[in-house]
Amino acid sequence: MxxxxxxxxxxxxxxxxxxxxxxxxxxxxxxxxxxxxxxxxxxxxxxxxxxxxxxxxxxxxxxxxxxxxxxxxxxxxxxxxxxxxxxxxxxxxxxxxxxxxxxxxxxxxxxxxxxxxxxxxxxxxxxxxxxxxxxxxxxxxxxxxxxxxxDPEIPLDVAAVVGCAVTTGVGAVFNTAEVRPGETVAVFGCGGVGLNIIQGAYLAGASRIIAIDRSPAKAQAAQAYGATDVVVSDETVVERVVEMTKGGVDHAFEAVGLTVTAQAAFNVLKPGATATIVGLLPMGDKISVDSTMLTFDRRLRGSSMGSNRFRIDIPRYLKMWQDGRLKxxxxxxxxxxxxxxxxxxxxxxxxxxxxxxxxxx
Ligand SMILES: [Zn+2]
Ligand SMILES: [Zn+2]
CATH class of the missing domain: 3.90.180.10 (Medium-chain alcohol dehydrogenases, catalytic domain)
Incomplete structure (x- = not known):
């Protein structure tokens, strides 16, 4: 073959x-x-x-x-x-x-x-x-x-994308981080997985969803998926997100797969908040976090394939697509x-x- x-x-x-x-x-x-x-x-x-x-x-x-x-x-x-x-x-x-x-x-x-x-x-x-x-x-x-x-009615190209990008991104919001209505969310990276985190956060009822990407076009495009704010990433990204949220977000997600964005995700958290690292960082890379930041109950956690129960999750996500709730x-x-x-x-x-x-x- x-x-x-x-x-x-x-x-x-x-x-x-x-x-x-x-x-x-x-x-x-x-x-x-x-x-x-x-x-x-x-x-x-x-x-x-x-x-x-x-x-x-x-x-x-x-x-x-x-x-x-x-x-x-x-x-x-x-x-x-x-x-x-x-x-x-x-x-x-x-x-x-x-x-x-x-x-x-x-x-x-x-x-x-x-x-x-x-x-x-x-x-x-x-x-x-x-x-x-x-x-x-x-x-x-x-x-x-x-x-x-x-469901055999579902086009198989749509079904394929649910197999990784949607399960990983939407699952990180629903299953791993368990974002609640009204919470604030920052998402680093607006590629396939990042956009799914953004639309998951929108469905979860997040009050503010900050889409961050080094590409202005990618960050802008995230608005169609529910992003309320767009930030083009540079070395001041952490300060800008902390400033615009008056002290940090409830949830930050990393969907790029880089140490520097993983650290930035942790650094935009308010006290008691969680950074969820969804991107696949290079094997063996080390993430460094500030000990004072950690003291105030901030959490850094991984997310494996959207913490899925895929035989339950994937048919649900496909139904949400059929109902027009997921893009x-x-x-x-x-x-x-x-x-x-x-x-x-x-x-x-x-x-x-x-x-x-x-x-x-
Ligand atoms: Zn994948
Ligand atoms: Zn087992």
Whole structure:
């Protein structure tokens, strides 16, 4: 099958047509990929900022498709079902799953055992599967607990974007930070995830939503998603946000993936407030916080994939889209082919006006 292969760090991914995918084992599902969004996290792996998978590797994790074949023990899905993949599969048995925090389940036992037949291979050699998904390929072979069934009426490009950007951004507001009506919110970064944090904060009833980006165009565009204030970022951003809110915000969100914006998010908090770091910071980076700031009950916390329970959350977000309460189709600024994905991924670091490019199969 055709797939986009990452064979080296910092070099262009190439489209190959000889990637082999195995048949589903007991709890596995073979999905025909229909759409896969290009996300900044993919770029981190292409650039080598994260290196947790051996190469060669097939990236892509914001994906939706149609079930082609199911393993002998799969009862949740059948061929023809429309599905969205999620990069946080749940085992259903560990402490995290049983306490409702399946997004931090380590997915034990959901991968094939090491040394066994790989799900993906090329010319007889194993190819790594990215976060149990590898969406930049015509077929995905995944564990059933990495999938959620969706309404077949929903376009699969919209469904794909819910798989990462919406789940991460809206989930960070609803599930991680639990923003309450009337609270004030500052959002660093107005890309795909940032805009979803902004529209989540709007739905949650935040009284003031400050959209911050170094690109004036991106910050301005956030107004359509519910931002009440627009701040073009520079070295005075912290002082300006603290000043305009007379002492800081209740919630700050980081959706860029940089140490400097993570620190800025903490520094715009009023006492007792929380900064939620949603962006994927480079592996091993350290965030420094002022001890006096910390004393007044401020909190710095991470958010893993919007603290999702994706089989509940994703159908809810899609229903909100159907009801006109969440903007998703507006975020898809380009529908591209697999051959155009590498360029689209690189453009994420520079591109104005690109919210989401979605590869269509
Ligand atoms: Zn993503
Ligand atoms: Zn678990």
């Amino acid at each position: 055709r797939a986009l292969l990452l064979s080296g760090i910092g070099v262009a991914q190439e489209v190959v047509d000889d990637l082999d995918v195995d048949l589903p084992q007991e709890h596995e599902v073979l999905v025909r990929t229909c759409a896969c969004g290009v996300c900044h996290s993919d770029l981190h792996f292409r650039q080598g900022k994260w290196t947790s998978f051996p190469l060669p590797l097939v990236l892509g994790h914001e994906c939706a498709g149609v079930v082609e074949k199911v393993g002998s023990q799969v009862s949740y899905l059948k061929p023809g079902d429309h599905v969205v993949g999620c990069l946080t599969p749940f085992c259903g048995e560990c402490e995290y799953c049983l306490s409702g925090r399946m997004y931090i389940c380590n997915g034990g036992g959901l991968n094939r055992p090491e040394g066994g037949k790989p799900r993906l291979s090329r010319r007889g050699k194993p190819v790594s599967q990215f976060v149990n998904l590898s969406g930049f390929a015509e077929m995905m072979l995944v564990h059933e607990r990495a999938l959620v069934k969706i 998703i189709s507006e975020m898809i600024t380009a529908r591209i082919t697999l051959d155009e994905v590498d360029d689209a991924m690189v453009a994420l670091d520079t591109g104005d006006g690109i919210t989401r490019s979605v590869a269509m199969f």
